Amino acid sequence: MTLASLLQRADDLYRDLRFSAVRDWKQRTGGLAVGYMPVYVPREVLHAMGILPVGVMGAGDDLEIIRGDAFYQSYICHLPRSTIELGLNGALDCLDGLLFPATCDVIRNLSGMWMMQFPGKYVHYLDVPQDFAPEVGGAFYRHELEQIAGALGKRGGKPLTAAALRRSIAAYNENRALVDGLYELRQREPWKVPTAELYLLLRAGCVLPVEEHSAMLRDYTTAVRAADDRRPMDQARVLLAGSFCEQPPLGLIRTLERAGCYIVDDDFVQIHRWIRGPVRADGEDPLQDLANAYLFQGIPSAIRYIDQQVKGKDLVDRVQQSGAEGVIFCAPSFCDPALLDQPMAVTAVERAGIPWTAFKYAENTGQFQVIREQAGTFADSIKLWSE
Amino acid sequence: MTRPVAPAAAAAAAAAASKDASQERQKAMIAAHFHKLAQAPETGDKSVYTFVPGNLTELLGTFSVLPVLPEINALQSGMRGKSRDYIGLAEKLGHSEDVCTYVKCDIGMLKSGNIGPTGERLPKPDLLLLSYTGCFTFLKWFELLAQEYDCPCVMLHVPYQGDGAITDSMRKYVVDQLRKKVIPALEKISGRAYDEDLLKQQLARSAKAEDDLVWVLETGKRKPSPIDAYFGGVYYIGPIFTSFRGTQDAIEYYRELRSEIEERIRLGKGPVTPDGELTEEKYRVVVEGPPNWTSFRQFWQMFTDEGACVVASTYTKVGGVYDNGFRHDPSRPLETLADYCMGCYTNLNLPTRVQMLARYVQDYAADGFLINSVKSCNSFSAGQLMILREVEQRTGRPGGFIESDLVDPRYFSASNIKNRLESYFQMIAQKRAGGS
Numbered sequence: 001m002t003l004a005s006l007l008q009r010a011d012d013l014y015r016d017l018r019f020s021a022v023r024d025w026k027q028r029t030g031g032l033a034v035g036y037m038p039v040y041v042p043r044e045v046l047h048a049m050g051i052l053p054v055g056v057m058g059a060g061d062d063l064e065i066i067r068g069d070a071f072y073q074s075y076i077c078h079l080p081r082s083t084i085e086l087g088l089n090g091a092l093d094c095l096d097g098l099l100f101p102a103t104c105d106v107i108r109n110l111s112g113m114w115m116m117q118f119p120g121k122y123v124h125y126l127d128v129p130q131d132f133a134p135e136v137g138g139a140f141y142r143h144e145l146e147q148i149a150g151a152l153g154k155r156g157g158k159p160l161t162a163a164a165l166r167r168s169i170a171a172y173n174e175n176r177a178l179v180d181g182l183y184e185l186r187q188r189e190p191w192k193v194p195t196a197e198l199y200l201l202l203r204a205g206c207v208l209p210v211e212e213h214s215a216m217l218r219d220y221t222t223a224v225r226a227a228d229d230r231r232p233m234d235q236a237r238v239l240l241a242g243s244f245c246e247q248p249p250l251g252l253i254r255t256l257e258r259a260g261c262y263i264v265d266d267d268f269v270q271i272h273r274w275i276r277g278p279v280r281a282d283g284e285d286p287l288q289d290l291a292n293a294y295l296f297q298g299i300p301s302a303i304r305y306i307d308q309q310v311k312g313k314d315l316v317d318r319v320q321q322s323g324a325e326g327v328i329f330c331a332p333s334f335c336d337p338a339l340l341d342q343p344m345a346v347t348a349v350e351r352a353g354i355p356w357t358a359f360k361y362a363e364n365t366g367q368f369q370v371i372r373e374q375a376g377t378f379a380d381s382i383k384l385w386s387e
Numbered sequence: 388m389t390r391p392v393a394p395a396a397a398a399a400a401a402a403a404a405s406k407d408a409s410q411e412r413q414k415a416m417i418a419a420h421f422h423k424l425a426q427a428p429e430t431g432d433k434s435v436y437t438f439v440p441g442n443l444t445e446l447l448g449t450f451s452v453l454p455v456l457p458e459i460n461a462l463q464s465g466m467r468g469k470s471r472d473y474i475g476l477a478e479k480l481g482h483s484e485d486v487c488t489y490v491k492c493d494i495g496m497l498k499s500g501n502i503g504p505t506g507e508r509l510p511k512p513d514l515l516l517l518s519y520t521g522c523f524t525f526l527k528w529f530e531l532l533a534q535e536y537d538c539p540c541v542m543l544h545v546p547y548q549g550d551g552a553i554t555d556s557m558r559k560y561v562v563d564q565l566r567k568k569v570i571p572a573l574e575k576i577s578g579r580a581y582d583e584d585l586l587k588q589q590l591a592r593s594a595k596a597e598d599d600l601v602w603v604l605e606t607g608k609r610k611p612s613p614i615d616a617y618f619g620g621v622y623y624i625g626p627i628f629t630s631f632r633g634t635q636d637a638i639e640y641y642r643e644l645r646s647e648i649e650e651r652i653r654l655g656k657g658p659v660t661p662d663g664e665l666t667e668e669k670y671r672v673v674v675e676g677p678p679n680w681t682s683f684r685q686f687w688q689m690f691t692d693e694g695a696c697v698v699a700s701t702y703t704k705v706g707g708v709y710d711n712g713f714r715h716d717p718s719r720p721l722e723t724l725a726d727y728c729m730g731c732y733t734n735l736n737l738p739t740r741v742q743m744l745a746r747y748v749q750d751y752a753a754d755g756f757l758i759n760s761v762k763s764c765n766s767f768s769a770g771q772l773m774i775l776r777e778v779e780q781r782t783g784r785p786g787g788f789i790e791s792d793l794v795d796p797r798y799f800s801a802s803n804i805k806n807r808l809e810s811y812f813q814m815i816a817q818k819r820a821g822g823s
Contacts, residue, residue: 112737125549
């Protein structure tokens with residue numbers, strides 16, 4: 001597959017709001033498909049039960065929201081509107097269930113709305129622990145996973161076995177390593193891995209089986225490493241923070257790149273990078289290993305209690321590790337986790353002397369001129385004035 | 388998020404028309420509590436900042452530490468006309484216009500000297516007890532405060548009733564956190580050992596007060612209702628939702644309140660409002676959602692002008708749902724605290740909230756129900772339009788929808804809300820006329 005055709009495939013998957021790839025997979029395999037909302041669910045459990053995990057990341061700017069808006073007041077973010085719209089227009093019929101991880105009150109309440117609106121479907125609010133002691137939060141989380149596995153088993157999923165779970169953990173470890181590899185490559189040579197392309201690959205991972213997605217990542221990595229026509233430009237290296245739940249439209253990412261920014265780190269489709277490093281794949285009790293990964297390898301996030309750690313430190317560390325020259329806080333409008341977190345993050349980056357700017361978006365934002373000017377000015381100021 | 392309590396400023400306004408003994412008692416209780424807080428730096432009393440839903444007042448009482456509830460301070464600031472400036476200050480400091488105004492009001496108050504509702508300075512916290520119950524914003528709120536204060540923060544993660552029930556795993560999770568995190572943190576700041584017998588005594592007192600509270604709230608089923616269960620209700624829940632659950636003061640307050648309501652029933656009287664007694668109950672409604680605090684009296688008057696009485700509300704369940712039979716149970720002290728936390732209204736999933744509202748509409752023989760949707764509180768507000776449709780469908784009674792905010796006066800459009808309420812009550816009247 002050529003680079004162009006690979007990217008076309010990823011773009012087709014991104015724009016396919018009927019989830020045809022999921023429908024095809026179900027047709028082929030006869031398996032269940034279970035969706036998940038941002039930010040994190042342990043897909044390994046579903047995979048080990050022969051279930052296709054499907055990321056539901058909203059409808060971007062490609063879908064006119066008609067009925068979804070009738071469910072929400074003007075001050076609620078856009079993601080749940082488009083998710084409802086996708087549910088009501090039949091696009092999500094291919095999903096046998098939907099998981100709502102504890103991200104914020106809007107996603108939480110959407111779980112109850114889904115129960116009432118789609119009574120035949122499996123719906124579960126995945127209450128991830130905010131206590132990270134293995135015998136306390138870990139035990140609770142493990143029970144949550146067992147509950148999901150039990151319920152999905154009754155709906156036709158294969159029984160969850162240790163051997164199958166180990167294989168699934170290994171498959172996702174490989175996938176995470178490939179994603180991390182691309183992030184590292186982008187940090188070193190951002191001209192080789194434009195973020196608009198990387199983003200499409202991340203989104204492809206929301207609908208493809210992990211093995212197929214890993215193959216796509218491998219092919220892409222090979223192709224861009226060999227792409228001599230991708231040359232560096234004089235762009236400012238920025239870290240984009242805050243886009244971990246409702247996703248920005250692709251046009252916004254392209255706008256930032258065209259405005260003179262190399263995005264060298266970001267929060268997009270964060271499920272691919274939520275767990276740092278590999279999960280133990282050879283243990284006696286792989287479910288516990290998966291639970292432990294959540295407790296001890298989860299990234300600092302606006303939706304995760306950080307206990308005694310210092311707010312914003314991780315962001316400053318990421319700036320330093322990625323060689324970013326500035327931070328763009330790019331959060332969805334009305335996103336409680338991102339926007340309540342932002343003042344603390346700003347304090348941290350200011351203390352570290354890191355330049356920053358901020359704006360908000362919705363997944364269906366269609367006008368980018370103002371953002372382009374702001375990002376362009378920010379990039380220019382970095383190139384001209386930073387030491 | 389949202390929370391109530393009978394604020395001193397509001398009590399003063401309401402009491403202009405009629406001042407019951409229970410109101411006077413509550414006012415004195417609150418004043419004494421805030422005075423104690425103001426004196427804490429001198430007396431050495433320890434203060435613990437925490438939240439109303441999932442509050443552990445009985446447990447705090449056993450350690451003789453003083454609770455401070457930032458939501459209450461915010462709503463009091465709203466009623467005292469201070470919130471506009473506090474919110475403005477927080478927004479100048481970089482807090483988004485999109486987020487909860489309670490948080491911004493609290494931050495603004497803190498930056499303005501942390502003067503409490505009685506005009507005295509609140510003490511700095513010795514501990515931030517993050518009772519993470521039914522509201523995501525709580526997590527961020529205390530992270531923000533943790534940056535301002537040099538004190539420990541302890542998390543109590545209360546699982547959400549996503550499937551509409553409390554499981555053993557959920558209960559164990561909360562109890563384990565209480566034993567392993569919360570109690571040790573309280574022992575450390577107070578210098579006292581955990582005394583379970585003392586906790587049991589507090590819980591037994593809580594249950595007594597809860598009995599009387601439920602009795603009072605359920606008098607809304609009578610015709611005419613002797614109470615307003617929303618505007619008046621926020622005063623009734625004051626002591627039990629905040630610093631007084633588990634105290635003898637709370638028992639006496641609710642006993643006195645009950646006897647006052649018994650007297651109103653005997654005399655066939657309607658509820659007391661800021662403008663006197665509601666003499667003709669034209670409409671009976673159930674209300675979902677918190678009130679607006681910046682124009683609280685004006686908002687209430689819009690109902691009384693129409694002869695509307697709120698016979699039941701969900702807001703008065705935000706710091707604990709008791710009318711489903713739950714009472715604090717001294718025989719299982721930590722487990723009962725866990726069940727209390729998990730049972731608070733905004734910790735219930737949407738199907739349960741719909742059931743509860745539909746039950747209220749029917750049990751309280753309401754003409755309809757109203758949702759006051761506040762911009763600040765996604766925990767309450769996200770999904771309310773669906774709740775509206777579902778409850779209408781299940782009860783056959785009309786629903787109304789108005790929008791405002793908790794403490795940001797910029798989001799209270801009096802004429803718009805009044806128009807909507809008038810239209811809503813006219814619709815009920817026309818339905819009645821058509822039905823007859």
